[in-house]
Amino acid sequence: MVLPVVAIVGQPNVGKSTLFNRIINERLAIVEDKPGVTRDRNYAQAEWLGHKFDLIDTGGITWENGHIEEEIRAQAEIAIEEADVIVILTSVANHLTDLDERIAQLLYRTKKPVILAVNKADNPEQRAEIYDFYSLGLGEPIPISSVHGTGIGDLLDRIVSELPRDLAKQDEERISFSVIGRPNVGKSSIVNRLVGEQRVIVNNEEGTTRDAVDTPFVDDSGTKFQIVDTAGIRRRGKVYEKTEKYAVMRAIRAIERSDVVCLVLDASTGIREQDKHVAGYAHEAGRGIIIVVNKWDLPQKTSSSGKEFEQTIREELQYLDYAPIVFVSAKTGQRIAQLPELVKMVHHNQTQRIKSSVLNDLLLEASKLVPTPMIKGKRLRVYYMTQVSTKPPTFVVFVNDAELMHFSYQRFLINQLRDNFDFTGTPIKIIARKRK
Numbered sequence: 451m452v453l454p455v456v457a458i459v460g461q462p463n464v465g466k467s468t469l470f471n472r473i474i475n476e477r478l479a480i481v482e483d484k485p486g487v488t489r490d491r492n493y494a495q496a497e498w499l500g501h502k503f504d505l506i507d508t509g510g511i512t513w514e515n516g517h518i519e520e521e522i523r524a525q526a527e528i529a530i531e532e533a534d535v536i537v538i539l540t541s542v543a544n545h546l547t548d549l550d551e552r553i554a555q556l557l558y559r560t561k562k563p564v565i566l567a568v569n570k571a572d573n574p575e576q577r578a579e580i581y582d583f584y585s586l587g588l589g590e591p592i593p594i595s596s597v598h599g600t601g602i603g604d605l606l607d608r609i610v611s612e613l614p615r616d617l618a619k620q621d622e623e624r625i626s627f628s629v630i631g632r633p634n635v636g637k638s639s640i641v642n643r644l645v646g647e648q649r650v651i652v653n654n655e656e657g658t659t660r661d662a663v664d665t666p667f668v669d670d671s672g673t674k675f676q677i678v679d680t681a682g683i684r685r686r687g688k689v690y691e692k693t694e695k696y697a698v699m700r701a702i703r704a705i706e707r708s709d710v711v712c713l714v715l716d717a718s719t720g721i722r723e724q725d726k727h728v729a730g731y732a733h734e735a736g737r738g739i740i741i742v743v744n745k746w747d748l749p750q751k752t753s754s755s756g757k758e759f760e761q762t763i764r765e766e767l768q769y770l771d772y773a774p775i776v777f778v779s780a781k782t783g784q785r786i787a788q789l790p791e792l793v794k795m796v797h798h799n800q801t802q803r804i805k806s807s808v809l810n811d812l813l814l815e816a817s818k819l820v821p822t823p824m825i826k827g828k829r830l831r832v833y834y835m836t837q838v839s840t841k842p843p844t845f846v847v848f849v850n851d852a853e854l855m856h857f858s859y860q861r862f863l864i865n866q867l868r869d870n871f872d873f874t875g876t877p878i879k880i881i882a883r884k885r886k
């Protein structure tokens with residue numbers, strides 16, 4: 451689902467991250483329902499009175515050692531680029547500053563709604579001081595205290611009232627995929643190739659602004675695809691692109707909106723930490739994954755170099771053992787046409803449903819192969835297995851005691867599923883439940 455985006459901008463020390471945490475805490479329960487997914491603290495989902503949105507603290511994204519002028523420019527760029535609603539945060543403790551005015555000027559050039567909040571208005575005297583801030587020309591300032599929580603409800607009401615109502619609904623028939631990777635691995639070259647080779651649907655029905663960031667196309671068989679965040683991939687030379695945190699945040703947002711993630715590696719530089727970080731996120735988020743090794747025209751190849759590179763990938767990204775690997779060159783076009791085919795295959799695998807009767811035959815066979823584990827004298831009994839959802843395929847196993855479902859046995863069951871059905875490219879989840 452595409453959520454509207456709200457960005458907080460403001461000079462250092464006005465309290466952006468405190469406000470960010472305040473807003474996030476209104477919905478802690480939902481934030482924490484994805485176990486194991488470590489969220490970047492600059493970016494999170496929030497909710498107010500049933501309205502969900504993504505919240506970005508631009509202050510946390512920009513680089514630490516940058517010049518202040520450069521930093522606020524980057525913040526404003528990110529906000530103008532990404533957000534549907536922008537909150538500029540100031541503080542009565544600083545009074546109105548040149549930097550506040552500078553940020554306000556940067557924001558004049560956007561047509562997006564800008565909300566002016568004045569923080570640290572902790573008591574009535576301080577609240578009376580907010581009138582100076584009218585001179586920013588951004589409308590009525592909203593006094594808040596992020597520390598005490600006062601005024602936050604009013605601010606959230608304003609934010610919610612400005613959220614766009616008509617965000618494009620994800621077309622269920624379209625397979626959406628993203629092209630993710632470090633700078634310079636060749637993402638935009640790959641996307642340009644793809645877009646050049648496919649029948650791109652230029653004039654799409656929805657016609658909303660948000661749709662323009664994604665590129666829909668159809669393949670020869672009539673399957674509809676959508677490349678997520680194409681605009682972001684192809685855009686060049688903005689100040690904010692220098693920041694790794696921003697790049698990672700952008701990747702995470704794209705992953706969340708994708709069925710399948712194409713993780714691009716550079717054949718000439720190998721695997722780096724940032725690749726692993728993003729790969730780990732895609733895995734935990736349950737997305738389909740294809741590992742794309744680009745610039746395959748560059749290395750001096752022998753008959754075994756493909757195998758060697760594959761081995762390195764399997765060692766470095768062990769948990770992605772289910773992900774297919776494809777060696778491409780955006781420069782020569784080699785195998786780029788296979789990408790949509792692979793995406794389609796992975797999408798098929800991640801959406802398939804296996805009948806319970808078939809699953810229970812598999813359980814029976816599995817129990818003959820390997821005895822269920824015994825912990826402290828108590829043996830795991832597995833009664834029944836059923837698939838409860840897709841994307842990723844998720845199976846509930848009813849057992850005598852969920853505590854006895856050891857990781858290694860879970861792993862064994864996943865391998866049995868993979869041996870018997872084609873789940874190439876998709877993670878599989880198993881949940882153990884005590885049978886009542």
Ligand code: GDP
Nearest residue numbers: 633634635636637638639744745746779780781
């Ligand atoms: P992005 O930052 O990931 O979008 O990377 P770009 O698509 O801008 O590519 C970065 C650089 O790598 C550019 O100079 C490209 O021309 C080059 N490049 C991209 N793909 C290939 C490839 O397959 N082979 C070679 N030799 N160079 C490539």
